[in-house]
Amino acid sequence: MQPMNELADGSTHVDDRLRLEELFRENSQALLGYLLRRTEDPEDASDALADVMLVVWRRLDDVPPGKDARLWLFGVARRVLANTRRSAERRLRLGERLRQEVAGASVPGPDDEHETEAVRAAIRKLPERHREVLLLNAWEGLKPREIAAVIGVIPATARNRLRRARNQLRRELEAMESADPRDRGRPAVRPTTEERT
Numbered sequence: 001m002q003p004m005n006e007l008a009d010g011s012t013h014v015d016d017r018l019r020l021e022e023l024f025r026e027n028s029q030a031l032l033g034y035l036l037r038r039t040e041d042p043e044d045a046s047d048a049l050a051d052v053m054l055v056v057w058r059r060l061d062d063v064p065p066g067k068d069a070r071l072w073l074f075g076v077a078r079r080v081l082a083n084t085r086r087s088a089e090r091r092l093r094l095g096e097r098l099r100q101e102v103a104g105a106s107v108p109g110p111d112d113e114h115e116t117e118a119v120r121a122a123i124r125k126l127p128e129r130h131r132e133v134l135l136l137n138a139w140e141g142l143k144p145r146e147i148a149a150v151i152g153v154i155p156a157t158a159r160n161r162l163r164r165a166r167n168q169l170r171r172e173l174e175a176m177e178s179a180d181p182r183d184r185g186r187p188a189v190r191p192t193t194e195e196r197t
Helices: 013-036 042-058 068-104 110-125 128-138 144-151 155-179
Strands: none
Touching (some): 110 128, 110 155, 128 155, 144 155
């Protein structure tokens, strides 16, 4: 009978932990120096070292024995840095694209601002499940079957929730319009073709 902590191949969890600790003890200072010289912030270097050790833990069986382990670890550190840089570049590109889209977006005029705030206030009054489907449809542009996949319901349920959410939003807006003297005389919000069907 195998000892309880022994794996099928005869190694043990204790052996793995000891090997990881030894690799860390023998190489962490050199790896940290390598990472510090290639990052702008010491915290980034520390995070990268943690990522390296996580890779080592996951791929402990791939770490070569002896002095080759150190070179393998430097290779892992190099790939971790490359992945970190690629992620940072993607975030920068996305941020720049969003800034350009925001700069090109139209700013609502005084009347539009009032209407926009009224719609936001009415949406805040909706129950969370109605607000969620309404925003997924309006903001994310999702169709009922896509909303169903996101929230984990059948398409018919998503359609019903969306219809109810729109009806309730319309009632909230109509109530706000009748209460606000500035809005008297404005046309009421009409149901869309999709809501009437």
